[in-house]
Amino acid sequence: xxxxxxxxxxxxADEIERERPRIDKAFKILGIGGEDIKRGENxxxxxxxxxxxxxxxxxxxxxxxxxxxxxxxEEHDKVVxxxxxxxxxxxxxxxxxxxxxxxxxxxxxxxxNLTMGQIFDRLTPFLEAGEENxxxxxxxxxxLYQTRLGAMVKGVIPFPxxxxxxxxxxxxxxxxxxxxxxxxxxxxxxxxSCPDANWGDFPKYNDYRARYxxxxxxxxxxxxxxxxxxxxxxxxxxxxxxxxxxxxxxFQAMVENIGHAxxxxxxxxxxxxxxxxxxxxxxDIEGKQEALEILAEEVQQRIDEGKGVVEKGAPGVYCTAxxxxxxxxxxxxxxxxLAIRVQMPFWLSPYVLTKHPYxxxxxxxGVGPCLDVPHSCQAHVTINLENAKAFNVDGVINFYPYSxxxxxxxxxxxxxxxxxxxxxxxxxxxxxxYDTRNYSAGQLRTRIETFAELLRSAKAAKAA
Amino acid sequence: MEAMKxxxxxxxxxxxxxxxxxxxxxxxxxxxxxxYMPEELVYASGAVPVGLIRGGDPEPVAESAAYVxxxxxxxCRAQIGYRMLGEEPLYQMIDLFIVPVTDQNIKTIAxxxxxxxxxxxxxxGVPHQKDxxxxxxxLAGLHALKTKMEEFTGxxxxxxxxxxxxxxxxxxxxxxxxxxxxxxxESPPITGYEFVKLNHASFIADKPVFIxxxxxxxxxxxxxxxxxxxxxRILLTGSTLAMGDYKVLEMAEDAGAxxxxxxxxxxxxxxxxxxKVNGDIMESIADxxxxxxxxPAWFRPSRExxxxxxxxxxxxxxxGIIWYQxxxxxxxxxxxxxxxxxxxxxxDIPMLKLESDYDVSERGPLRTRIETFVEIIKAxxxx
Numbered sequence: 001x002x003x004x005x006x007x008x009x010x011x012x013a014d015e016i017e018r019e020r021p022r023i024d025k026a027f028k029i030l031g032i033g034g035e036d037i038k039r040g041e042n043x044x045x046x047x048x049x050x051x052x053x054x055x056x057x058x059x060x061x062x063x064x065x066x067x068x069x070x071x072x073x074e075e076h077d078k079v080v081x082x083x084x085x086x087x088x089x090x091x092x093x094x095x096x097x098x099x100x101x102x103x104x105x106x107x108x109x110x111x112x113n114l115t116m117g118q119i120f121d122r123l124t125p126f127l128e129a130g131e132e133n134x135x136x137x138x139x140x141x142x143x144l145y146q147t148r149l150g151a152m153v154k155g156v157i158p159f160p161x162x163x164x165x166x167x168x169x170x171x172x173x174x175x176x177x178x179x180x181x182x183x184x185x186x187x188x189x190x191x192x193s194c195p196d197a198n199w200g201d202f203p204k205y206n207d208y209r210a211r212y213x214x215x216x217x218x219x220x221x222x223x224x225x226x227x228x229x230x231x232x233x234x235x236x237x238x239x240x241x242x243x244x245x246x247x248x249x250x251f252q253a254m255v256e257n258i259g260h261a262x263x264x265x266x267x268x269x270x271x272x273x274x275x276x277x278x279x280x281x282x283x284d285i286e287g288k289q290e291a292l293e294i295l296a297e298e299v300q301q302r303i304d305e306g307k308g309v310v311e312k313g314a315p316g317v318y319c320t321a322x323x324x325x326x327x328x329x330x331x332x333x334x335x336x337x338l339a340i341r342v343q344m345p346f347w348l349s350p351y352v353l354t355k356h357p358y359x360x361x362x363x364x365x366g367v368g369p370c371l372d373v374p375h376s377c378q379a380h381v382t383i384n385l386e387n388a389k390a391f392n393v394d395g396v397i398n399f400y401p402y403s404x405x406x407x408x409x410x411x412x413x414x415x416x417x418x419x420x421x422x423x424x425x426x427x428x429x430x431x432x433x434y435d436t437r438n439y440s441a442g443q444l445r446t447r448i449e450t451f452a453e454l455l456r457s458a459k460a461a462k463a464a
Numbered sequence: 465m466e467a468m469k470x471x472x473x474x475x476x477x478x479x480x481x482x483x484x485x486x487x488x489x490x491x492x493x494x495x496x497x498x499x500y501m502p503e504e505l506v507y508a509s510g511a512v513p514v515g516l517i518r519g520g521d522p523e524p525v526a527e528s529a530a531y532v533x534x535x536x537x538x539x540c541r542a543q544i545g546y547r548m549l550g551e552e553p554l555y556q557m558i559d560l561f562i563v564p565v566t567d568q569n570i571k572t573i574a575x576x577x578x579x580x581x582x583x584x585x586x587x588x589g590v591p592h593q594k595d596x597x598x599x600x601x602x603l604a605g606l607h608a609l610k611t612k613m614e615e616f617t618g619x620x621x622x623x624x625x626x627x628x629x630x631x632x633x634x635x636x637x638x639x640x641x642x643x644x645x646x647x648x649x650e651s652p653p654i655t656g657y658e659f660v661k662l663n664h665a666s667f668i669a670d671k672p673v674f675i676x677x678x679x680x681x682x683x684x685x686x687x688x689x690x691x692x693x694x695x696x697r698i699l700l701t702g703s704t705l706a707m708g709d710y711k712v713l714e715m716a717e718d719a720g721a722x723x724x725x726x727x728x729x730x731x732x733x734x735x736x737x738x739x740k741v742n743g744d745i746m747e748s749i750a751d752x753x754x755x756x757x758x759x760p761a762w763f764r765p766s767r768e769x770x771x772x773x774x775x776x777x778x779x780x781x782x783x784g785i786i787w788y789q790x791x792x793x794x795x796x797x798x799x800x801x802x803x804x805x806x807x808x809x810x811x812d813i814p815m816l817k818l819e820s821d822y823d824v825s826e827r828g829p830l831r832t833r834i835e836t837f838v839e840i841i842k843a844x845x846x847x
Contacts, residue, residue: 133801134798134801134802135798136801139791139792139794139819140535140792141797141798142794167764168592170567170568171567171568171762171794171795172794174592174762175761175762175766175794175795175798175799176798178764178765178766178798178799179799179801179802181765182766182767182802182806183802183805188764188765190592190764192591192593192598192764194565194589194590194591194601195568195571195589196565196587196588196589196590196605197587198585198586198587199574199575199578199579199585206604208600208601209589209601212591212597212598212600212601215595215597216593219595219597376575377571377572377575377579378575400533402533402535403535405535405536405567405568405569405572405794406568408532408533408535408536409532409536409568409572409575410575412530412532413575413576413579413580416579
């Protein structure tokens, strides 16, 4: 039933046969039937650059993780969860300090989003279950956390033995995990920081802020040791650092290639599965790097051949957020004739790559929020500006996920800043990165088409 | 009460007085509420602190839509709206706005005051945990605030002046605590509405005048004869109870209930704890304002706050809890879900969860729900 779908996700025939019992079991638990399979095949073919092996390999990585996630408690002694936007390095160093059979690490919300959402368009049951169990509708709760809670409550994925979450981006992840703790008894460890930089400080930050986050990282590792029974090893840190940097820089180079190419060689929707591996702790480090290198080569080949998904000379835009559950919206933007040069947060701004004086692992993690968007609203706006400048865009689609208390408040400040500093138009677009029920491509199309027309006219006038 | 009338007269002319104070060269320092801002530091620098805690009006909330999306907490949007509308003199006349950054909603107020109003804003952080590292972080923030106040006012903050300011604020808190504690009695001599108005006055009034008024109020209340059994006893809790947002208090008391105690993250001055000077003064201030302050809902873990609410409910012998939160304050919304389960298990008393977006159309439904809740409690009491 699912053979063709899995082949589209780069599964080989022998793997499908070997894994059939597991896949059957997982799909049954997930409620994936014939219609869903068909829909998945159609969506993959319609919205993603499926002819690229790299894209198929990334789909395969996430599909394997979905099966692994559903069967995690049966196949492993302990399960540890985190989720976006928790950064990868602490998770990976904890994961690599444990035995693969013993401990399973996952980002369940993101895994379900990129598979049940992007591929099967079947998120609603999880969202509704999350709403009924503590994250009600009408209160702008984050769809990502509704999904992961709903999946646990429905028994589709297990409750973890430990949840590890960042508490400095917004209150939603940590409060949702606190609910898991109070109602379901799940131990939770938080990575805290304080977004208290004064306006004008960025890119400077207080040493005591970085060190405070460093102490929180140490506390997190201590909780990990107490609950899971393992200490972080130097080897795990070394592998994490090396593989993380390699992946991130390869991705960065590819994003820059795409952003400077004309025509746009690949749909931005096809990059989501590759990008979100920056926050998923997978043990298949080599597989993920290989997939990325293949994709980067294929993209380069398209650039060399002048192949594109949008017409050459199309106006270029920067999108201020990435939609992880619905490729149709990104696809629709490109169909209106706009080349999406880059999406936030695909490209690492120069600030993130700034050298810092911290050498201890926990402190290196602690300084992370000080160098990027979590530093402050000013940092977020500045990074948005840098993205727009770096890729010389003609306009900005200031897409903000309405329930994201970190992203959404900055939208008017970003708009005014970009318009003033760069003199290019900015379209403010409210949407949802994690919930397909409230916003659709059809609903947003008119505004995007009008904006595209505006940019085309402006570009033509400039050329004349 | 005569003292309340005197205080009311003082508040009526307070803006004029603050204008005169400002014109004489004294700095006015506004601050975002939340209980983490030590007024003592502002007083010791020679400036006058004023809490920006207005709320309850729909117009500022509507105005804020030009600056932030609607899915930010209502109180925070209202602050942005009050500032940008330009109709609230206090919001226009402050020389410096101090924001203890607690969550993203409060941070948004600071961002908007900075960017859209070009105001002078100083932030310091409030970590979301209560371990010793978090305490050190908060203390570092207080030191940064102290330095800022010294630079801003041109006056060094000497220990003696700081102790005087601590004594002043401690006296105020003691009096508020004594007055509030009178509501433990079966026949509280002061209503919840009256106490909240008194508490709100503390953010604006001249401290010595306010303390004098509190002392008189306390004397009058102690002399007041008991006035018979009151209705169901309610603990009112939630995210923010702003100055001007009195609808829930009025409706509950109209329905025959007695709000005997409140606990809010913002809008209600926390008075149960005083600064105990023991060794380093700044550490003593941080101890009171961070370690001993009941944490709001965005602290992890959240058990301390919930256990505190249970204790408070026992201490004041409440019959029910009204959880009053503003729209889109996600921490409170999530916490309400599991707190109700904890409450049922620990005290087996009912809880009513209410939400507001400061919209006038809410009033009818809110009244119905409050009246029904009070009736349910009365029926349970057999009264």
